[in-house]
Amino acid sequence: MEMFAMKRVDDFRLRLGKKELVPIMVGGMGVDISTAELSLEAARLGGIGHISDAMVPTVSDRRFNTKFVKNKLRQYKFNVANSDKAIVKFDLGLLAEATALHVGRTMEAKRGEGLIFINCMEKLTMNAPRETLRVRLQAALDAGIDGITLAAGLHLGSFALIEDHPRFRDVNLGIIVSSLRALQLFLKKSARTGRLPDYVVIEGPLAGGHLGFGMDWAAYDLAKIVIEIRDWMKAEHLDIPLIPAGGIFTGSDAVAFIEMGAAAVQVATRFTVSNECGLPKDVQQEYLKAGENDIVVNTISPTGYPMRMLKNSPAIGSGLRPNCEAFGYLLDSSGNCQYIEAYNREVAAHPDAKKVQVMDKTCLCTQMRNFELWTCGHTTYRLKDTTRRNDDGSYRPLSAEHIFRDYQFSTDNKIALPD
Numbered sequence: 001m002e003m004f005a006m007k008r009v010d011d012f013r014l015r016l017g018k019k020e021l022v023p024i025m026v027g028g029m030g031v032d033i034s035t036a037e038l039s040l041e042a043a044r045l046g047g048i049g050h051i052s053d054a055m056v057p058t059v060s061d062r063r064f065n066t067k068f069v070k071n072k073l074r075q076y077k078f079n080v081a082n083s084d085k086a087i088v089k090f091d092l093g094l095l096a097e098a099t100a101l102h103v104g105r106t107m108e109a110k111r112g113e114g115l116i117f118i119n120c121m122e123k124l125t126m127n128a129p130r131e132t133l134r135v136r137l138q139a140a141l142d143a144g145i146d147g148i149t150l151a152a153g154l155h156l157g158s159f160a161l162i163e164d165h166p167r168f169r170d171v172n173l174g175i176i177v178s179s180l181r182a183l184q185l186f187l188k189k190s191a192r193t194g195r196l197p198d199y200v201v202i203e204g205p206l207a208g209g210h211l212g213f214g215m216d217w218a219a220y221d222l223a224k225i226v227i228e229i230r231d232w233m234k235a236e237h238l239d240i241p242l243i244p245a246g247g248i249f250t251g252s253d254a255v256a257f258i259e260m261g262a263a264a265v266q267v268a269t270r271f272t273v274s275n276e277c278g279l280p281k282d283v284q285q286e287y288l289k290a291g292e293n294d295i296v297v298n299t300i301s302p303t304g305y306p307m308r309m310l311k312n313s314p315a316i317g318s319g320l321r322p323n324c325e326a327f328g329y330l331l332d333s334s335g336n337c338q339y340i341e342a343y344n345r346e347v348a349a350h351p352d353a354k355k356v357q358v359m360d361k362t363c364l365c366t367q368m369r370n371f372e373l374w375t376c377g378h379t380t381y382r383l384k385d386t387t388r389r390n391d392d393g394s395y396r397p398l399s400a401e402h403i404f405r406d407y408q409f410s411t412d413n414k415i416a417l418p419d
């Protein structure tokens with residue numbers, strides 16, 4: 001037991017193809033919360049960082065001064081007051097352009113031995129699920145991404161969308177699952193492409209963002225799911241690196257999973273308060289201040305998945321007019337979004353109100369774009385223990401390097417405070 005407690009994450013390496021990596025993967029956090037800068041630090045330090053392709057035209061506008069959103073809004077302005085959004089489509093060429101910019105610029109800036117992956121969520125259905133997902137995946141491959149993590153969905157057809165791409169057999173491809181059943185389905189449906197995933201992220205119920213569980217998430221335990229998947233893979237003679245995620249807060253937590261058979265860990269929450277993270281400084285203070293009772297899992301996301309967030313997120317209850325002409329990332333294949341229905345219901349119930357409140361759903365695109373939906377992991381209430389306070393009572397943000405190295409080198413569940 002003594003030896004076990006003293007082991008460090010740095011005593012292990014993750015093998016992916018010919019690469020040997022520090023077994024720490026910083027998870028994707030949309031919409032530009034896991035920025036290029038954050039992912040580049042993880043790669044520079046020898047691990048894996050993620051950018052995200054969520055709302056990538058919007059992200060490109062903010063980062064590179066493009067005008068994708070303005071131009072789309074201009075094109076569809078005539079439809080703003082119409083509740084039928086079927087006509088509001090993404091231009092696939094422009095979507096590829098935005099993805100190429102985001103990925104290309106990030107890859108150009110890469111230094112060091114690590115890797116940069118992109119988190120690609122199937123639930124961003126964008127009013128044409130297959131076509132837009134194919135373009136997002138192919139454009140990321142074209143732009144030289146080191147790997148793609150398929151997220152927020154079962155991705156039963158996603159390998160097939162890119163099987164003809166020249167990089168399909170060489171690039172790192174992984175999938176996030178929250179159960180053995182989801183993994184089995186994915187493997188079965190992808191078998192035809194003659195390719196296995198290069199890694200499997202197993203995301204448990206304590207993660208940030210959307211959850212792969214119902215509202216009974218608290219009944220599940222990450223370690224149990226990891227063991228179930230590990231044992232099944234062994235029985236099937238499958239050798240794919242397993243990467244648990246969700247609630248892994250210290251280096252020792254990570255070592256415990258690696259000793260259990262994991263090849264690496266995926267972490268995110270601790271990096272939400274790093275300088276390189278995309279969250280605005282004042283929002284980071286909200287994460288740092290939060291207590292355990294300030295965090296909630298609810299069903300306001302129009303994706304239908306439960307989502308974890310801070311209770312004081314401005315998005316909760318907000319009754320914005322749907323912004324699908326500018327954004328529209330959650331429109332299903334026929335131009336519907338659960339938020340549009342909820343909003344229209346409230347408007348109909350309060351015909352004279354200037355502003356309505358919508359409690360059961362949120363306009364996720366607009367709220368994530370504006371950093372008004374503060375999604376977070378369950379361990380967010382422990383972030384205050386990872387830093388020091390300034391004289392004015394505010395918390396000091398940390399460098400991503402400090403947090404990464406703390407995961408890499410800490411022992412005995414210790415957390416290194418900044419100097």
Ligand SMILES: Cc1cc2nc3c(=O)[nH]c(=O)nc-3n(C[C@H](O)[C@H](O)[C@H](O)COP(=O)(O)O)c2cc1C
Nearest residue numbers: 027028029030151207208209246247267268269377
């Ligand atoms: C602020 C935030 C945003 C996230 N956004 C996404 C996302 O866009 N896509 C995704 O697959 N996972 C997302 N996640 C999940 C993380 O990538 C990661 O798997 C998980 O949070 C790890 O658990 P931890 O936060 O307890 O370390 C998000 C997590 C956080 C904290």
